[in-house]
Amino acid sequence: MLFASLCKHCYLSMDFKLDNIGNKLKNGLGKAITYFILLSCMAVLVIYAVQRFGGDYAEQKIQEQLELSGLAPFVHYESVHLDPFTLTPSLENVSFGNEYSPWLRFARISLNSYPINYPDLDVDFWIQESPIDSLSRDTRRLMRAAGIETLLGKGSFTSKVEGNKVSSSFKLDIKDIGKLAWASDISLLNKNIAMDNLRSDVLASFALGQPEALPIIYGDAIEVHSLEVEYEESGLIAHLVPKSTITLDSRENQLNGIKYASQALGLAPANSEEAEHIANTLLTFLQKPEKLNLTLSPTSAISLKEIALMVNEGKLYKDSKMELSNK
Known part of the structure; x- marks a missing residue:
């Protein structure tokens, strides 16, 4: 009887401790999940803020440089996108020259430095797939001479001033x-x-x-x-x-x-x-x-x-x- 009573007491004590451990694990896991959700929300907010305000700043600086260089009337773009991870600002859907019959159309022009470190430049660009009839007369003439009906390409330009x-x-x-x-x-x-x-x-x-x-x-x-x-x-x-x-x-x-x-x-x-x-x-x-x-x-x-x-x-x-x- 005494042995059975001791075993029962030990079992109840162990069960109580296991319950406590289980509750602590549940509470700890719950807190970890809560913290993770909060951090994720904060990260999303930071990324949004970087894209929104950083993109606005990048567009302002880009527009300033276009105005200073006298190229503003020739460069038309749909929007400016900022990669929040690489901090690379990009002009989306760009046309160069006449807005409706441009010399070239670009799908994207990326400026690989932020904040824009002018006068140094590091630019990647992708020429949008453009049928011959969608471009200017001068470009059409060059394309016909080269024997192509559709223009498609990519490139880069870097310039460093010391x-x-x-x-x-x-x-x-x-x-x-x-x-x-x-x-x-x-x-x-x-x-x-x-x-x-x-x-x-x-x-x-x-x-x-x-x-x-x-x-x-x-x-x-x-x-x-x-x-x-x-x-x-x-x-x-x-x-x-x-x-x-x-x-x-x-x-x-x-x-x-x-x-x-x-x-x-x-x-x-x-x-x-x-x-x-x-x-x-x-x-x-x-x-x-x-x-x-x-x-x-x-x-x-x-x-x-x-x-x-x-x-x-x-x-x-x-x-x-x-x-x-x-x-």
Whole structure:
């Protein structure tokens, strides 16, 4: 009897302790769930606040820069989105040029820094799939020349300013056309030059097909330390220069044609070693279009005005230490 009574007492005591432990676990679990829900709600509120107020701030800064650069009338966008995790502001559904018949349509342009660290830029962009009839007359003309009916692509642009030196790189990949990569290192000799004005002038000069305007505007104000351009073919050259066209003429005639074109462009005299090298390199590329590289690496920095003079004298290739290759 005594043993049975002790066992019963131990069982009841153990059962009571287990109940207490169970209740504590339930209470602890309940508190943990409550805290988790509260923290989740706070996180959602923080994310919403970052997106709402951060997005408003980013749009304000973007609009300010568009106004300062004079590009506001040409850049139209639907909204500004801010990624709350990477703090990357993006312009959504952007058109550049005339709002109804733009030069280009972008699905998104992302500025990979926040707050916007102007004048440094780090931009990714995606060209919206655009049928030929939805774009401007100038763009339609270029698309027809390239043999495409729909424009689609992506790219990036980075530019870093340190004192009077500016390092920039640009990459563009257009479907059924090719990949273009460009990098440059320049110095600004005039402290009064604003980067927004320079970038808008460069953009406008190429958009209007007048790059020769840059040496006139900035001839003595910009020095070039290096320049590198690379093109990788994926359809453009095959359309512009079909193999059947190349085989119609002799190699000698083709080489002579390229030599005289080099002279006309101010690169090198037609009877020079430089023109011979340019002709052989270009003809090899046209016969088997894969990659083409152009580098400019002068012994010392040269101004845009000096480059223009080299072109006028027909010695740009040699005097600027230019190199054309298929590598």
